[in-house]
Amino acid sequence: xxxxxxxxxxxxxxxxxxxxxxxxxxxxxxxxxxxxxxxxxxxxxxxxxxxxxxxxxxxxxxxxxxxxxxxxxxxxxxxxxxxxxxxxxxxxxxxxxxxxxxxxxx
Numbered sequence: 285x286x287x288x289x290x291x292x293x294x295x296x297x298x299x300x301x302x303x304x305x306x307x308x309x310x311x312x313x314x315x316x317x318x319x320x321x322x323x324x325x326x327x328x329x330x331x332x333x334x335x336x337x338x339x340x341x342x343x344x345x346x347x348x349x350x351x352x353x354x355x356x357x358x359x360x361x362x363x364x365x366x367x368x369x370x371x372x373x374x375x376x377x378x379x380x381x382x383x384x385x386x387x388x389x390x
Contacts, residue, residue, distance in 0.1 A: 294321035296333035
């Protein structure tokens with residue numbers, strides 16, 4: 285099973301609301317088996333909203349038709365591939381830029 289992270293509005297909260305992190309679970313044959321929106325609550329805990337397969341497939345189709353150089357509201361619209369074997373790999377969302385190492389001159 286593969287898990288990929290995408291950014292589009294949560295179906296439960298409303299399509300015109302804030303962009304959410306969506307975790308999409310794929311079967312081995314490439315079909316979407318499950319999708320959920322990940323939200324962060326005021327008490328600093330995550331909660332999830334299940335997304336319908338029809339909605340998820342429609343949004344994935346829309347993302348496929350967007351030029352990768354374009355961005356929504358200045359945010360990246362790509363995806364991050366995730367394996368389900370380690371803690372770091374369970375985090376899904378936008379890739380975080382890694383700062384270049386600064387070398388001290390002596």
